[in-house]
Amino acid sequence: MRTLVVPAVVATWIVALPGVASAYTISNTLGSACHETITSQALRAARLELATAAPLPTTSDEQALVDDVQFTPDADMRDLGGTTLLIGVRDNDLKGRGSSDLSQLAEVHGNPNAQHEHCLRGPNQKEPGGSDAAVAACRAFIRARAIEAIDGLDAAGKPDLTKRTTLAVHLSIRGGVDAPLPTYYVRIGQAMHAVQDSFTHTFRTADELKITVVLDWLDAIDGTVDEAVDGPAHATLLDHCDDADDLRKRRRELATEASAALLRATLDPKLTRDQKVASVDAMLDKYLAYSPGCTYQNHWCDAPENAYKNPASCGCNVGNTDASLGAVGCGLAFALTAVARRTRRRKKAAVAAATLAASIAILFAPSDARAANEAPAP
Numbered sequence: 583m584r585t586l587v588v589p590a591v592v593a594t595w596i597v598a599l600p601g602v603a604s605a606y607t608i609s610n611t612l613g614s615a616c617h618e619t620i621t622s623q624a625l626r627a628a629r630l631e632l633a634t635a636a637p638l639p640t641t642s643d644e645q646a647l648v649d650d651v652q653f654t655p656d657a658d659m660r661d662l663g664g665t666t667l668l669i670g671v672r673d674n675d676l677k678g679r680g681s682s683d684l685s686q687l688a689e690v691h692g693n694p695n696a697q698h699e700h701c702l703r704g705p706n707q708k709e710p711g712g713s714d715a716a717v718a719a720c721r722a723f724i725r726a727r728a729i730e731a732i733d734g735l736d737a738a739g740k741p742d743l744t745k746r747t748t749l750a751v752h753l754s755i756r757g758g759v760d761a762p763l764p765t766y767y768v769r770i771g772q773a774m775h776a777v778q779d780s781f782t783h784t785f786r787t788a789d790e791l792k793i794t795v796v797l798d799w800l801d802a803i804d805g806t807v808d809e810a811v812d813g814p815a816h817a818t819l820l821d822h823c824d825d826a827d828d829l830r831k832r833r834r835e836l837a838t839e840a841s842a843a844l845l846r847a848t849l850d851p852k853l854t855r856d857q858k859v860a861s862v863d864a865m866l867d868k869y870l871a872y873s874p875g876c877t878y879q880n881h882w883c884d885a886p887e888n889a890y891k892n893p894a895s896c897g898c899n900v901g902n903t904d905a906s907l908g909a910v911g912c913g914l915a916f917a918l919t920a921v922a923r924r925t926r927r928r929k930k931a932a933v934a935a936a937t938l939a940a941s942i943a944i945l946f947a948p949s950d951a952r953a954a955n956e957a958p959a960p
Contacts, residue, residue: 624841637661670771678750734765
């Protein structure tokens with residue numbers, strides 16, 4: 583089996599770039615710890631309210647795993663429960679891969695059968711009706727994972743240490759292992775990832791609570807996106823979690839609030855199993871309901887998110903101080919895609935290379951293009 587490998591010089595160069603941060607991403611050499619930060623804040627809020635969310639004891643073997651993860655949990659997240667929750671929320675992006683293995687991660691993110699785990703459109707969710715279908719698929723994934731988490735609790739409503747889910751995890755020193763982890767925190771972490779991504783991969787109503795449009799990743803990285811059919815392309819700038827402006831600050835706050843609400847819904851010891859499921863449904867109705875009526879023809883209800891769209895092309899401006907860097911970025915993007923097309927595993931490799939190419943094109947865009955997108959006008 584052949585795997586697309588990023589040349590070391592390219593990978594090293596990308597890693598060396600200062601301040602690279604994209605997506606509600608997991609912590610790695612390129613991304614900021616958006617998911618980890620939001621998840622940790624949500625668990626802290628739940629622990630202030632619910633005894634069932636208290637830290638879990640950790641055996642010596644489990645502590646060795648905690649100490650070997652490929653990220654740095656905050657001090658109050660280094661118990662078995664907190665770290666497992668973070669491993670679970672990272673799993674949607676990793677699926678057992680190393681967090682710095684760019685080519686492998688590109689294949690994970692480009693999997694057409696897993697877009698609902700990130701609240702993105704699947705390959706057949708076209709307009710009209712594509713956003714509605716994508717929201718339904720995302721909600722169904724979150725609900726299913728939340729129910730599995732509820733079934734991982736004991737009679738007192740606390741995570742049951744005897745109920746384990748074996749998860750492929752890549753560790754810093756030991757590499758890939760199959761770790762038996764508390765089912766509740768694995769499954770609720772996977773659900774929380776999708777909840778959080780629903781605030782960065784969608785256009786929303788003015789109050790930010792309802793989804794009007796779901797973004798497209800698959801056609802965007804393939805370079806074939808037709809917005810009238812596929813919906814708006816994935817927008818890198820919407821993924822930032824650094825509170826760069828009011829819209830993105832509000833999205834991050836709501837992602838944290840919704841994540842805490844999911845924990846409360848499933849861990850409240852006063853609720854029966856059926857009541858917990860109903861509380862999950864209420865959370866989904868509050869934060870992930872679909873609001874119809876926004877179309878390509880009305881500019882998606884003249885959404886302010888339109889201002890955050892990625893540059894349409896790899897245009898490189900002659901005379902710009904960043905022109906040479908932009909030209910190199912464009913060249914790398916096209917070269918990676920060309921390499922993929924020459925491989926035998928064309929489709930899979932092309933997805934991997936195109937994913938990298940899309941990221942590189944944004945990272946190396948000329949400064950005037952970046953500036954225009956870093957501070958969009960409402």
